[in-house]
Amino acid sequence: MEYNKGNATAGQLAAQGLIISLTDAAKQYGWDTKLAGSLATTAKYSDKGLMGSGEWYGVPNYGEFVGVYFNKDMFTAAGLSIPTTLDDFVKVMDAFKAKGVTPLATAGAEYPLGQLWYELVLSQADRSFVDSYELFKSDVDFAGSVMTGGTQMLKDWISKGYIANNVGALKAEDMGVSFIQGKAPMMVSGSWWFGRLVTDMKASWGMFTFPGNKLHPGSSGNLWVVPTKSKNADLAKEFIDITLSADVQDVLAQKGGLPVASSATATDPKVAELTKSFSSILAQDGLAFYPDWPVPGYYDVIVAQLQGLANGNKDVKATLDGLGSAYAAGKKDLLKG
Amino acid sequence: MAATTRHRRATWVGYLPYLLPGLIAFAVVIGFPLATNVYYSLFRWKGGLAKMNWYGLGNYTDLLSDDAFWVSFRNSIAMVVAMVVVPTLIGLVLAAVLFDYLGRRFGTRVAAVLRATYYLPQILPVAVAGVVWNWILNAQTGAINVILSSLGVVNPPDWLGNPSLAMPSVMLVLIWVQIGYPVVIFMAALQRVDPDLYEAAELDGADWINRFRAITLPQIKPETFVVTLTCTVAALKVFAPVYVLTRGGPEGSTLVPSYYSFLNFFDKSKVGYGAAVSTVLTVVIILVAVVILTFQTRSERREREGR
Numbered sequence: 001m002e003y004n005k006g007n008a009t010a011g012q013l014a015a016q017g018l019i020i021s022l023t024d025a026a027k028q029y030g031w032d033t034k035l036a037g038s039l040a041t042t043a044k045y046s047d048k049g050l051m052g053s054g055e056w057y058g059v060p061n062y063g064e065f066v067g068v069y070f071n072k073d074m075f076t077a078a079g080l081s082i083p084t085t086l087d088d089f090v091k092v093m094d095a096f097k098a099k100g101v102t103p104l105a106t107a108g109a110e111y112p113l114g115q116l117w118y119e120l121v122l123s124q125a126d127r128s129f130v131d132s133y134e135l136f137k138s139d140v141d142f143a144g145s146v147m148t149g150g151t152q153m154l155k156d157w158i159s160k161g162y163i164a165n166n167v168g169a170l171k172a173e174d175m176g177v178s179f180i181q182g183k184a185p186m187m188v189s190g191s192w193w194f195g196r197l198v199t200d201m202k203a204s205w206g207m208f209t210f211p212g213n214k215l216h217p218g219s220s221g222n223l224w225v226v227p228t229k230s231k232n233a234d235l236a237k238e239f240i241d242i243t244l245s246a247d248v249q250d251v252l253a254q255k256g257g258l259p260v261a262s263s264a265t266a267t268d269p270k271v272a273e274l275t276k277s278f279s280s281i282l283a284q285d286g287l288a289f290y291p292d293w294p295v296p297g298y299y300d301v302i303v304a305q306l307q308g309l310a311n312g313n314k315d316v317k318a319t320l321d322g323l324g325s326a327y328a329a330g331k332k333d334l335l336k337g
Numbered sequence: 338m339a340a341t342t343r344h345r346r347a348t349w350v351g352y353l354p355y356l357l358p359g360l361i362a363f364a365v366v367i368g369f370p371l372a373t374n375v376y377y378s379l380f381r382w383k384g385g386l387a388k389m390n391w392y393g394l395g396n397y398t399d400l401l402s403d404d405a406f407w408v409s410f411r412n413s414i415a416m417v418v419a420m421v422v423v424p425t426l427i428g429l430v431l432a433a434v435l436f437d438y439l440g441r442r443f444g445t446r447v448a449a450v451l452r453a454t455y456y457l458p459q460i461l462p463v464a465v466a467g468v469v470w471n472w473i474l475n476a477q478t479g480a481i482n483v484i485l486s487s488l489g490v491v492n493p494p495d496w497l498g499n500p501s502l503a504m505p506s507v508m509l510v511l512i513w514v515q516i517g518y519p520v521v522i523f524m525a526a527l528q529r530v531d532p533d534l535y536e537a538a539e540l541d542g543a544d545w546i547n548r549f550r551a552i553t554l555p556q557i558k559p560e561t562f563v564v565t566l567t568c569t570v571a572a573l574k575v576f577a578p579v580y581v582l583t584r585g586g587p588e589g590s591t592l593v594p595s596y597y598s599f600l601n602f603f604d605k606s607k608v609g610y611g612a613a614v615s616t617v618l619t620v621v622i623i624l625v626a627v628v629i630l631t632f633q634t635r636s637e638r639r640e641r642e643g644r
Contacts (some may be wrong), residue, residue, distance in 0.1 A: 012606050016385030034418060091364060166476035168498025168587045173477060228386065297605030300585070307587035311499055314588075333607075 003225045005042040005058060006293040007051055007334070009308040010223050014057040015049030022056040024238045031059055033241045034244060034261045038287035039063065039220045041135070048334060051293075052135040058223025061243040063258045064191045065218025065281055068116050072204040074101075074185040086123060086212035096185055104163050105184035107170035108310050111292070114302040115217050116163075116188045118291035121150030122215040130288045136167060136331060142324030143317075151309070151316045158310055168307040190218070194256050194274055206270070209277050215288040216281050220260065274284070295330025341401045342438075346569035371619065372643065384602075396613035405587055406614065409592040410621075413573055416593060420515050420572035421506035425564055427512075428519025433553050435520070436527040437535075438545070452524055456517035463514070467581025471497075474582075489605050500590035505643065507582055507591050514578065519564045526557035558640075562633040566626060594618045 003010050003019075013019045026032045026043075035043060039060060046054035075081070078096065083089040096103040106112045122130075124146045132139040141147065157163050172189070174242075179187040180201045187193075188210065197205060210216060224240045242248060244261055252259040256271040258278045266272040281287060292299035303331050305322040308314035314322070378396055380389040400406050440448035458466060473480045474496040482493040496506045534552050543551065555563075576595040579585060585592040585600070594614060601611030 008604075008606075012383065013385065016383055016387035018385045109584065164477065165423070166495040166496055166498055169474070169476060169503070169583065171471075174478070178477065296607075297600065300600060300604060303584075304586055304588045307498065308500075311495065311587070313500060330605075 001225055001227055002222050003058065005051075005060065005220060005223045006290070007045075007049060008293060008296040008298070010042075010058050011045045011049035011051055013049075013225065014045040014055075015047065018228055019057055020228050020230070020233060022059060022226065022237065025240075026056040026059070029237070029241045029244075031056070031241075032242060035220070037282075037285040038289075039260055041287075042220045042289070043223065050136065050334065052131075058225045059240050059244070060220030060223050061240075061248070061260060062252055063218065063260050063278055063282070063287070064207065064221050065209075065216050065258075065287065066119060066188065066190045067207050067209045067216065067277060068206050069179060069187050069189065069193065069197065069205060071182055071185045072206055074090060074182065074203070078185075081207075082208050083211045084249060089211040090097070093157075093160075093186075097161055102161065102164050102184055103186055104157075105187040106163055106167050107172050107175040108168040108307045109170055109303065110172045111290075111299070111303075112172050112175050112187070112189055113163075113167065113306045113310065114291050114299070115190070115304060117150065117154050117302070117306055118217050118288070119188055119213065120153045120157075121291075122151040122217070122288050123153070123210070123213050125215060126287075127215070127285075130331045134289045134294055136294070136335070140324075140327065142320045142327070147225055147320055147323075148316060150226050151320055154306075155309060155316050164308070165310055165312065168175040168311050173288075191256075191258055191274060191278070198256075198270070203331070207274060207277065209281065213286075215286050217290055218281065218287045219289050220287075221258070232249065267309040295327060295334055298326065299328060301326040350575055359413060374612045374619075375616055377609055378616050380609045382608045383606045386610040389512045396610050397617070400613055400617065401611065405589055405592060405597060406594075408589060409597045412591060414595050415504055415508055416511070416572040416575050417569060419511040420575065421565060421568040423512050424515040424568065425519050427516055428523055428564070429554070429561075431516070432520050432523030433549050436524050437548075437553075441574045448524075452520060455520045459517040461514075463577040466510070466514060467578060468580060469570065474506055493535070498587050500588050503583055503587055503591050507578065510582065511575070511578055515568065522560050522564055526560040527553065530556045545575060548576065557635075558636065562629065562636070563628060566629045566633075569625055569629065570622055573625065594621075 003013065010019070022031075031043075032040070039268065041052045043056050043058050043060060044054050045051050045057045070082070074096075075092075080092050080095055083092050093103040097337055104116070106116055128137075129146050130138070132140050154163075158165055175187055175189065176193060176196065177307065178184050180197065182203050194207075224236075224243065226236045230236055247263075249259040251257075253275055253324050254266050254268070254271065256268070258275060266275055292302050301323065305314070305319050308322070309316070309319045345389050352427040379391065379393060379394045381395070435448045435451055439451065465575055471479075476482060476493070476495040479496070481496070485493040494502055497503050530552065534556070535548055538548050538552060574595050575593055576599065579591055579593050579596050580599075583591045595618065598611045598614040598618065601607045601614060605611075
């Protein structure tokens, strides 16, 4: 069975005893060597359902990451090139802003604004921050420089008009449509939009990783898990191994599915570009997971807090207080078990 | 005397088998889930096969200090306004106008067509209506704001994204959804009213307003009670419109009890806590229903006594 990865999802099932441990199978089939670093983080869960350590409960066979999709036609018309540093990125946005175009499409009622926020927080962060925030290795200071820096930047981007201030009620679909129709030259979102853009977008487009960031929102894809009540657990394990075989992985590489264990290069240049971005992130172990993962129900908290930041009802401090108190309460609940 | 009692008991017993299916259905569909829900609400539990930790009334005392819980019930009042008060008032007037004025001047056909149009939103699945209203209210590309900006409005309102506007917007959609129901019930009720009453009043020189007050309102009182009761219950447990329009946002401003319960059950996996929220909701609904039913019986009794 396929299931969502993370503390709040697969971790939850593991803690509830609904799925079985795959540690032995991982050793037997060699999954533990195929999937390393931040890919394996999402596969292992402790008895409290916290990811990163403990038994193997799920096995991913593809990955995903968040980057910047851009409209090449609009870039060419404006005489702009792909930014490689955060400063360049801001210059590109200023250039669009000067022409009266809102540079970034996003959506505040669903995940996009939260991922953009996390992207900006990560621009200030290192791996140890991710370990604290996502894996509870140490306490996160919500009033510290990483959180304040990232959140302040989002606030500035909103007040400078890089992001519209009326995105609060928009859904991810609204963001995608606005980008596809060429109303906004860029959107910061995940590789899951790739296929949709290939079929729907008329203008020529491309994708680059968030400029300047070493860490990126992203992770292994959803997990194969085996339910406790499964009648054919062994067969399930064999099937999981097939999805990690070279054949299957190479097919994924050709189709833009972001394989976790393939060295094949796609014939389609756009797919090759996407896979290359992903491999470069994997090479520096740059997957930083998603902002809503740490505690159950955090997704709604992030959405609500950032809506307040976007429409100007909350300042940076109030937003971080809101995020921090829910995080602390959720963490306490989780560790209590 | 003894013989008649035995006789009576026998008849009563004879009816029992006919009550059984209903009793069984009640036990399976309502009684058992309700009891299970109350039972769950006494535990801290993540659901599934996880361990259930006895928490006593802890979930309920936690509720007392939970702001989101209180906000959700405060929002219920707004829901009652949007789903009961406004639609019933407008429905009364609309039904009377349709039946009494339009029906008579332009024929019952016209009135029937209009009645059907008012009822249309009720037939539409909530999910579809929600998607349509999302299009209309979208801050950047929605119909309303596109029209407003073409009229020269620089910063058109963010209907669902502004915490102070989101609730009124949701209420407006609910009024639109709800209005057909009282109109249809009240129009049916009006057909029951003896036309002689109106004729006599008209001969006595009563105008439309007076006839509406003196004849229409008292005559369709029973239906008004039914509409109030069913709509109030629906308003207290409203879920789908909030789910499709705002997901309780922005910033929790449109949270309602059933959505809050759902959030706890599924998003946060706090099954016991979610169960406590729905138990409280059930109790509130039963209390409100009892109050309305008491009013209804009292009013009926007064009528029978000719007061």
